[in-house]
Amino acid sequence: MENMDTKQRKEIREKIEQAIDETGSNIVDLEKLTKPIAPDNAIGRLSRMDAIGTLSINQAALADNRRKLTLLHKAQGRIDDPEFGICVDCGEPIPVGRILIMPESNLCVHCAA
Numbered sequence: 001m002e003n004m005d006t007k008q009r010k011e012i013r014e015k016i017e018q019a020i021d022e023t024g025s026n027i028v029d030l031e032k033l034t035k036p037i038a039p040d041n042a043i044g045r046l047s048r049m050d051a052i053g054t055l056s057i058n059q060a061a062l063a064d065n066r067r068k069l070t071l072l073h074k075a076q077g078r079i080d081d082p083e084f085g086i087c088v089d090c091g092e093p094i095p096v097g098r099i100l101i102m103p104e105s106n107l108c109v110h111c112a113a
Contacts, residue, residue, distance in 0.1 A: 004085050008096050016076045016103045023069045030062040071104035087111050 004012070034055060078084045085094050089111035098109060105112065 004096060009079060009084075012096070012099055012103060013076070013079055015100050016072055016079065019103055020069065020072045020076065023065050023072060026065045027062065027069065030058055030065060033058040034062055068104055071106075075103050075106070 075084075085096070085099060086092070087094055087108040088106045090108060092108055094105070094108045098105065
């Protein structure tokens with residue numbers, strides 16, 4: 001079983017911290033975009049429908065970002081664990097490249113599919 005070296009763990013730790021910052025910023029922005037649409041707002045019926053559709057999309061993105069932030073914090077807490085980087089389904093090592101792209105993932109590509 002391939003173990004990560006100290007340099008790889010440091011790079012992953014930095015990537016996780018960067019992803020936490022970016023995701024937190026996304027959440028702040030999306031929270032602003034998901035405020036309720038006032039019914040007395042004088043926009044046309046079609047414009048209101050578009051606004052409601054956009055609101056729905058932004059609410060889904062907000063939920064996704066909140067979930068991702070939770071997973072990133074969990075990954076940050078586990079990075080020094082000897083089992084970090086091991087797929088929770090099959091027990092095989094997750095390639096470092098995948099962890100750098102999706103540091104919140106605890107599944108290898110095969111098991112994630």
